[in-house]
Amino acid sequence: MANEIGTRSIGVIMNGVTGRMGTNQHLVRSILAIREQGGVPLGNGETLMPDPVLVGRSEHKLRALSDMGGGLRWTTDLDSALADPSCEVYFDAQTTGRRFESVSKAITAGKNVYCEKPVATSAEQAMELYRLARSAGVKHGVVQDKLWLPGLRKLAALRDMGFFGRILSVRGEFGYWVFEGNTVPAQRPSWNYRKEDDGGIIVDMLCHWRYVLDNLFGTVKAVSCLGATHIPQRWDESGKPYECTADDSAYATFELEGGVIAHFNSSWTVRVRRDDLLTIQVDGTLGSAVAGLRECWCQSAGQTPRPVWNPDIDQPIDFREGWLKVPETQAFDNAFKTQWELFLRHVACGEPFPWNLRTGAAGVQLAELGLRSWEERRWLNVPELPE
Numbered sequence: 001m002a003n004e005i006g007t008r009s010i011g012v013i014m015n016g017v018t019g020r021m022g023t024n025q026h027l028v029r030s031i032l033a034i035r036e037q038g039g040v041p042l043g044n045g046e047t048l049m050p051d052p053v054l055v056g057r058s059e060h061k062l063r064a065l066s067d068m069g070g071g072l073r074w075t076t077d078l079d080s081a082l083a084d085p086s087c088e089v090y091f092d093a094q095t096t097g098r099r100f101e102s103v104s105k106a107i108t109a110g111k112n113v114y115c116e117k118p119v120a121t122s123a124e125q126a127m128e129l130y131r132l133a134r135s136a137g138v139k140h141g142v143v144q145d146k147l148w149l150p151g152l153r154k155l156a157a158l159r160d161m162g163f164f165g166r167i168l169s170v171r172g173e174f175g176y177w178v179f180e181g182n183t184v185p186a187q188r189p190s191w192n193y194r195k196e197d198d199g200g201i202i203v204d205m206l207c208h209w210r211y212v213l214d215n216l217f218g219t220v221k222a223v224s225c226l227g228a229t230h231i232p233q234r235w236d237e238s239g240k241p242y243e244c245t246a247d248d249s250a251y252a253t254f255e256l257e258g259g260v261i262a263h264f265n266s267s268w269t270v271r272v273r274r275d276d277l278l279t280i281q282v283d284g285t286l287g288s289a290v291a292g293l294r295e296c297w298c299q300s301a302g303q304t305p306r307p308v309w310n311p312d313i314d315q316p317i318d319f320r321e322g323w324l325k326v327p328e329t330q331a332f333d334n335a336f337k338t339q340w341e342l343f344l345r346h347v348a349c350g351e352p353f354p355w356n357l358r359t360g361a362a363g364v365q366l367a368e369l370g371l372r373s374w375e376e377r378r379w380l381n382v383p384e385l386p387e
Contacts, residue, residue: 007039007047010348011087013111015078015102016094017054018061020189021116025145026093027052030337032069040341040348048348050089053081078102082109089114089347095191096198100125107132112139112347114340117207119360121198123368126361127385133357141343141353142360144211146278148335151291154326155282156216158298164284165301167260170217171281173274174205175249175267181235188268190236193244200246202227205266206370207363209252211355214362217282218256224379225252225370230269252370289326296326361385 012031016022031050034040039047054062054074062074075081082090082105090106092099092115100120106113113133119142120126133140146152158164178188191197192204202225213220227247235241249267256262276292289298303324305317339355346353362385369380 006045007049008348009049009051009086010089010344011084012050012052012089012091013055013078013081013084013087013106014052014091014093015055015081016092016098016116017052017065018056018058019093019095022093023065025334025336026091026340027054027065027069029334030340033334033337034341034344040344042345042349044349048344050344051086053084053087055081078105082106082111088112089344092116096121096203100129103129104132107136107138107140110136110138113357114141114143114343115360116143117360118198118203118364118367119357120364123361123365123385126357126364130357130361139347139353140357141339141346141355142357142363143336143339144208144215144355144359145335145339146208146212147215147355148332148338150294150332151276151278151296152212152216152280153332154296155280155289155291157329158287158289158296158326159216159282163287163289163298163300164282165286167217167258167282167284169283170213170256170260170262171283172209172212172262172264172266172278173280174264174278175201175270175272176277177271178248178268180231180233181239182241186234190234190242192268193234193246193248194242195246200227200248200371201266201268202247202250202252202370202374203367205250205264206252206367207360209254209262209264209266210363210366211359212280213254213256213262214359217262218258218260220254220262220366220382221257222255222379222381223252223366223369223373225250225373226377227251227371227374230267247374250370290323294332297323298326299323358385358387 017027031052039049055078056062066072066074090111090113092103096118179186192199228249229244229247232244248269252264254262279292281290287300303322345351373380
């Protein structure tokens, strides 16, 4: 439907948008930001303008978000939104346990689907969504936002330039201290710490590390993972104590194609003394780099100092001094917004979008294997998913 010359409207059903991630990253910083900039340029003189329909269970929250966005459409009836022919895209940011049923209904209704991860509570369900979408002929995608973080895009640029030589290892540190909720309010919802509500950091973060590793450093071939529930009791949103039944920390090692070894520590029980909440160090034969969310520092082989182990004297080398900050060569937009624009162009113009439901299923598969590795206390191979 054309509203004016050169601009085409596309209805986007946004289910679960009242949650923290759905509101902040997907509605405010992505869809509303796209609307504010005048839409998504399609490269042919046409502009695509997303027209969101907010869906959730709380009328009060939906009405408030609608008002904030200047009178956006909203409903508590998902079926009515799916029946609207003006809505071509269904987006899901609900809690994981609700996703399979809703995404399945959207696919059956002929909607193109885009959803948060984990895409389902099991790899079997995730692959079923992929098969449903392929059979229905709809376009589909999964949020893999960290690929568009400025720091990781700089890492990718160094890789593409051959800066690292042969990559040897990747080390990731992610996390921060999430307060228990009794004296200082917790920064994360209580369901994150209940296994019965699909919580746990292994399920959450190994989905991320799968697409980061697969896209930047090599396909994950094997995993060894140890989880822990370091804090056994927390306080929920109403101030009541509850038992933590899900893991709050994960220590995982991955073997990648080409012999690259990657290790990621993920924790909601760590106090930060590093450059950022996420840092990734890549070491290669010709150079190394350390990336945070936005910045990246590198050290070439020629700049590498020659330290000698001597604990009896103060360290004479300032190791940070020998690293150079990777310069900004382009402007970086919000990572979620960048992928939203790519998906909308994929729907409207058929531009390539490889981050589909199959890649989402790969993330769930790795999380399942991580949990199983922890339970069985052994390495597990990662089978290739069917096409």
